[in-house]
Amino acid sequence: MNLFNHDKQLKSMADAIRFLTADAIEKSKSGHPGMPLGMADVATVLFTKFIKLNPEAPRWFDRDRFVLSAGHGSMLIYSLLYLLGYKDISIDDIRNFRQLGAKTAGHPEYGHLAGIDMTTGPLGQGISSAVGMALAERILNARFGDELCSHYTYVINGDGCLMEGISEEAISLAGHLGLNKLIVLWDNNNITIDGTVDKANSTDQIMRFRAVGWNTLDVDGHDYSQIEKAISQAQESDKPTLISCRTKIGFGAPTKCGTSKCHGSPLGAEEVAAMRKALQWNYEPFEVPEDILQAWRNAGRRGMDAYKVWEQKAQTAGQPFADYIANKLPANWTEALTELKRKAVAEKTKVATRKASQMCLEAIVPHVPQIVGGSADLAASNLTLVDGMKTIVKGDYDGNNIMYGIREHAMGAVMNGLSLHGGVIPYGGTFFVFSDYMRPAMRLAALMGIRAIYVLTHDSIGVGEDGPTHQPVEHLASYRSMPNILTFRPCDVVETAEAWQLAIESEHTPSILALSRQGLPLLRTSSEILESARGGYIIRGDKDNRQATLIATGSEVSLAVSARDRLKEEGIEVAVVSMPCTELFDRQPLDYQEEILGAAPRIAIEAASKFGWEKYVGLDGDIIGMDGFGASGPAEQLYEHFGITVEEIVDSVKNLLKK
Amino acid sequence: MNLFNHDKQLKSMADAIRFLTADAIEKSKSGHPGMPLGMADVATVLFTKFIKLNPEAPRWFDRDRFVLSAGHGSMLIYSLLYLLGYKDISIDDIRNFRQLGAKTAGHPEYGHLAGIDMTTGPLGQGISSAVGMALAERILNARFGDELCSHYTYVINGDGCLMEGISEEAISLAGHLGLNKLIVLWDNNNITIDGTVDKANSTDQIMRFRAVGWNTLDVDGHDYSQIEKAISQAQESDKPTLISCRTKIGFGAPTKCGTSKCHGSPLGAEEVAAMRKALQWNYEPFEVPEDILQAWRNAGRRGMDAYKVWEQKAQTAGQPFADYIANKLPANWTEALTELKRKAVAEKTKVATRKASQMCLEAIVPHVPQIVGGSADLAASNLTLVDGMKTIVKGDYDGNNIMYGIREHAMGAVMNGLSLHGGVIPYGGTFFVFSDYMRPAMRLAALMGIRAIYVLTHDSIGVGEDGPTHQPVEHLASYRSMPNILTFRPCDVVETAEAWQLAIESEHTPSILALSRQGLPLLRTSSEILESARGGYIIRGDKDNRQATLIATGSEVSLAVSARDRLKEEGIEVAVVSMPCTELFDRQPLDYQEEILGAAPRIAIEAASKFGWEKYVGLDGDIIGMDGFGASGPAEQLYEHFGITVEEIVDSVKNLLKK
Numbered sequence A, B: 001m002n003l004f005n006h007d008k009q010l011k012s013m014a015d016a017i018r019f020l021t022a023d024a025i026e027k028s029k030s031g032h033p034g035m036p037l038g039m040a041d042v043a044t045v046l047f048t049k050f051i052k053l054n055p056e057a058p059r060w061f062d063r064d065r066f067v068l069s070a071g072h073g074s075m076l077i078y079s080l081l082y083l084l085g086y087k088d089i090s091i092d093d094i095r096n097f098r099q100l101g102a103k104t105a106g107h108p109e110y111g112h113l114a115g116i117d118m119t120t121g122p123l124g125q126g127i128s129s130a131v132g133m134a135l136a137e138r139i140l141n142a143r144f145g146d147e148l149c150s151h152y153t154y155v156i157n158g159d160g161c162l163m164e165g166i167s168e169e170a171i172s173l174a175g176h177l178g179l180n181k182l183i184v185l186w187d188n189n190n191i192t193i194d195g196t197v198d199k200a201n202s203t204d205q206i207m208r209f210r211a212v213g214w215n216t217l218d219v220d221g222h223d224y225s226q227i228e229k230a231i232s233q234a235q236e237s238d239k240p241t242l243i244s245c246r247t248k249i250g251f252g253a254p255t256k257c258g259t260s261k262c263h264g265s266p267l268g269a270e271e272v273a274a275m276r277k278a279l280q281w282n283y284e285p286f287e288v289p290e291d292i293l294q295a296w297r298n299a300g301r302r303g304m305d306a307y308k309v310w311e312q313k314a315q316t317a318g319q320p321f322a323d324y325i326a327n328k329l330p331a332n333w334t335e336a337l338t339e340l341k342r343k344a345v346a347e348k349t350k351v352a353t354r355k356a357s358q359m360c361l362e363a364i365v366p367h368v369p370q371i372v373g374g375s376a377d378l379a380a381s382n383l384t385l386v387d388g389m390k391t392i393v394k395g396d397y398d399g400n401n402i403m404y405g406i407r408e409h410a411m412g413a414v415m416n417g418l419s420l421h422g423g424v425i426p427y428g429g430t431f432f433v434f435s436d437y438m439r440p441a442m443r444l445a446a447l448m449g450i451r452a453i454y455v456l457t458h459d460s461i462g463v464g465e466d467g468p469t470h471q472p473v474e475h476l477a478s479y480r481s482m483p484n485i486l487t488f489r490p491c492d493v494v495e496t497a498e499a500w501q502l503a504i505e506s507e508h509t510p511s512i513l514a515l516s517r518q519g520l521p522l523l524r525t526s527s528e529i530l531e532s533a534r535g536g537y538i539i540r541g542d543k544d545n546r547q548a549t550l551i552a553t554g555s556e557v558s559l560a561v562s563a564r565d566r567l568k569e570e571g572i573e574v575a576v577v578s579m580p581c582t583e584l585f586d587r588q589p590l591d592y593q594e595e596i597l598g599a600a601p602r603i604a605i606e607a608a609s610k611f612g613w614e615k616y617v618g619l620d621g622d623i624i625g626m627d628g629f630g631a632s633g634p635a636e637q638l639y640e641h642f643g644i645t646v647e648e649i650v651d652s653v654k655n656l657l658k659k
Helices: A003-028 A034-050 A071-084 A091-095 A125-144 A159-163 A165-177 A205-211 A224-236 A269-278 A290-300 A304-315 A319-325 A335-347 A353-364 A408-421 A432-448 A461-466 A475-480 A493-505 A554-569 A582-586 A590-597 A635-641 A646-658 B003-028 B034-050 B071-084 B091-095 B125-144 B159-163 B165-177 B205-211 B224-236 B269-278 B290-300 B304-315 B319-325 B335-347 B353-364 B408-421 B432-448 B461-466 B475-480 B493-505 B554-569 B582-586 B590-597 B635-641 B646-658
Strands: A065-068 A153-157 A182-188 A215-220 A241-246 A371-375 A401-403 A425-431 A453-457 A486-488 A511-515 A537-540 A548-552 A574-578 A602-609 A622-626 B065-068 B153-157 B182-188 B215-220 B241-246 B371-375 B401-403 B425-431 B453-457 B486-488 B511-515 B537-540 B548-552 B574-578 B602-609 B622-626
Touching: A003 A034, A003 A071, A003 A091, A003 A224, A003 A269, A003 A290, A034 A071, A034 A153, A034 A182, A034 A224, A034 A290, A065 A071, A065 A125, A071 A091, A071 A290, A125 A153, A125 A159, A125 A165, A125 A182, A125 A319, A125 A408, A125 A432, A153 A159, A159 A165, A159 A182, A165 A205, A165 A408, A165 B165, A182 A224, A205 A215, A205 A241, A205 B205, A215 A224, A224 A241, A304 A319, A335 A353, A335 A493, A353 A453, A353 A493, A353 A511, A408 A425, A408 A432, A425 A432, A432 A453, A432 A475, A432 A511, A432 B432, A453 A493, A461 A635, A475 A486, A475 A511, A475 A602, A475 B475, A486 A493, A486 A582, A493 A511, A537 A554, A548 A554, A548 A646, A554 A574, A554 A602, A554 A646, A582 A590, A602 A646, A622 A646, B003 B034, B003 B071, B003 B091, B003 B224, B003 B269, B003 B290, B034 B071, B034 B153, B034 B182, B034 B224, B034 B290, B065 B071, B065 B125, B071 B091, B071 B290, B125 B153, B125 B159, B125 B165, B125 B182, B125 B319, B125 B408, B125 B432, B153 B159, B159 B165, B159 B182, B165 B205, B165 B408, B182 B224, B205 B215, B205 B241, B215 B224, B224 B241, B304 B319, B335 B353, B335 B493, B353 B453, B353 B493, B353 B511, B408 B425, B408 B432, B425 B432, B432 B453, B432 B475, B432 B511, B453 B493, B461 B635, B475 B486, B475 B511, B475 B602, B486 B493, B486 B582, B493 B511, B537 B554, B548 B554, B548 B646, B554 B574, B554 B602, B554 B646, B582 B590, B602 B646, B622 B646
Parallel strands: A065 A153, A153 A182, A182 A241, A215 A241, A371 A401, A371 A425, A425 A453, A453 A511, A486 A511, A548 A574, A548 A602, A602 A622, B065 B153, B153 B182, B182 B241, B215 B241, B371 B401, B371 B425, B425 B453, B453 B511, B486 B511, B548 B574, B548 B602, B602 B622
Antiparallel strands: A537 A574, B537 B574
């Protein structure tokens, strides 16, 4: 084929994307045509000449990863997956774009359709999680070598992703770590929703990326040979690469292209008809001519040989690698953790739960090689680092500690990428209050149903002198209201170990460990039952003989236990429920919940916003907690100041009993 | 004074900061000495030679603003304020550093001590809000001229602030808008908590700032003449300026300086004693020798003449300017809003509440000149822009619309800066679900107790086809659990107008307006009473004759009203409570709350996480809401799919009545 014909074929293949996109959006009366039309040429080159994939094995471990960071352009990836021959998507799915229950959701959803490597839509998340994928690839490459793990991570994103602050955190981390197998294709179309980019931004993106150690290239995004040359060059770079692809948004739409009008709404029947004429596309909606479809399907089979070679290697690679791929935990991985719990009970170990968490990591990390941890520049406070861990640095990825820097948001997103890639189980630490900075990434983890473990220390006014900017108040409630995330707030070493175990075993739900800064007594008298698995349980007292029930979490469980002791002296019997994870408690059978909470008056105690505790204490119970923000001062004084004390609990019980 | 003596005096003045810092932290056994010691020289030059202030009028409108973005170095600003002669802080306050109730809180707190222009501590917020302050200055300068409003905004920040993504959003906006009176002094000490910066970051900060249109300078942060020259140059720049101040963290501490050891803990008695020797500081803790104190006090009086000139001008500037300074709303500013409500009732105007919000803005903006609004690249969706508004651009700040770009986090922080500066009332729009991106800034607004209005549209599964990444679920609950923020979710045009009025009048509490994408019927039959002011009220039915109470917000109030109509046909009397703002409802007298909620069974209806509604319906009531994330599909189908329908409400009432 000569160059002209070659380009002509690529053009037809790209136009297939364009018309699937335009017609699907027309039919659903909703969607974003601009980006897929503009980036169809770039995507065609990428997917027909570079990306390593196998439509028959969408989860092939060593496939190249592809993240459509500009998730609103979802028709681009749906078109690609259909054209390449993924069995999970048919032309009817394309027809059903954005309909309830369709695989072709408004934005690409991980787990909803094979071939989608990540849920995207919230801007900046994709490019940032791609950094995590590229990092996972390097980590596993260091462990298993080029034959088992060696692939690229490609991203398509627009100006939106680059304007979001998270992208700066992520690209500066990628540059620092020298993740040279990460290739970002920037849809540089100079258009955002509100108009031309220059109305709101004057950033020299090339200079910006160079400032954080990236290789940068610039191409006409509608010139196939330029695109091909640039991706080839990017593959050879010793740095991550940004390719600025100068494109026309809505390419092909005669009157709307190049304007924000084609960004987020259907083009309209008239415009689509005119586009058919302009691009000489004489086919019905959802019709892809056989020769073009075959060309795409051939492209889909490009990776078959590589896949077979890899499969062979993987089969002879032995159990460790198989376990990595299957996300399988080593047998007996909890043994040291069990020993830690027993010892803690025997010795009544009194430590802060952040310290308990570190003791857990000492018992886990050597036995679970998939674990990769880190902290956003607070390792010495979050206690996320344990002896024997090795820090990952540029050029040497054979480690398991990531120094995330002061980049909470990117940490959350990179953890998502690590988890999505597979083969690693990520944890990451910061102060609980600053989890707000990574909340959008945490939400995405919950929505995707992936494992990620957030080690969030300094979990209350127990922070003390650092004051209200550093004291979480509303955070527990705010995560309890978020679907599919487990919020653990353990009360001692045993519960901390239980939380770690449950979090690691929770393959489809991210977990928060909210941990104290201050020392806490050991309360558990036995560690034989994994009590935290049921979310809440009676830690003191008799369920059948109680005048009141105290429900507490974390650092306040010991206050409740002390209050119980004092009340007992006065002849008042109360039970104490430790509730380390309300979400797990809510999943228990109703009779278990009622058995634990009992019929006696209930009082909740938590050094946090009271919001939400009526769920357990009802309108007749009492809640001892915070009504406003914290304050700066020694922690014990703050507990007094805010009335979260043994005395308050005792008084509350007596008041309720008087009623 | 010759150069040598001049430098010697500055050195002594800087050392006064160093020892107040070291001794206060020693006494409180808690704090961050490294930054104040390292930046004492820079701060001394800035505060003795440049900053325009008057300790006797800490709120002087035309003072230079100073933001200690690295808020952990709070002893720097406390030392400065004391030394300069601010009456609100005494040497005893310094002695009481970080004690409960002390003005000298762990991190600087706005409103807690005169002279603190902003609460800082969460990294990246200070530098970003400073952009808002610098923008407010330009806006008001454009309106009132150089004599009334012309000042600089200075920031001191460290590497932490620069690594946070929010800083990229903010500096790119500042560069785009050409805010040349913003001067950032970067404490470039190459140390973060976990070690040297290069362990986690390799960014060329100078190149990075140049890429977003900044002027950049580089100085030895311990060389007084270099510092002075750089600040002078910065003042003359036509761009915002970053001055890289190369410093030694913990300067003066013989063994700990230059390491992360002096970042966040007391130096220790021995080290402080050695520091006294090294710096030849022969004074007791908290003792500042008279000549040095006098030199500082003289510096504090530098701005007195300028202040007097300004005061004169201000007194003759007339009422508009006086109102701006006093944050006073124009008389009768609500008139057009009142008219809008009456008309809506009369015409039964059926529109989405986002559209209603735009109608409100049309009625507000022309009458409240302080209003400055914008959107994070969603103006056409958030409907935040109205006719007659003028977009602020580089070089022409005489407008009232800010194109924030795709920078939600910076938008939140810039709004804080605008509000803190005074003279403007900021609002800003994005999709409700993406408010997560700016949550840390919103928390800070709530903590500082300042006015900011978040226009958050697309507030539920009513978003429809865009799917779960774009559908808020947990957001209402998450803000209701946050102290000091009002979450309005109006049900129609009248409630939307009420929410706008209450938000604008809420000078010490930020407000959220959660607004529907979809059209909603007009439900209010009268607009004469400002019902939303009480948070919740009976919108349909008879409080004394009801078998059940339906409590709903926003788009679900109309479902509740329809359910009531249907039940009435069947002879079942229910009342409908519209609850546009639970926080205001909670502030009402208990008997009002009980009167509204009634004794009959209660059902809450909200297309959002059920979390928290037990507070109003108790354990015996019912909650019709969401248990998980949303889905992609047409909005009406989603309401059906998730069971948030008139039928479900009717069934729920019948079930409760059967019990």
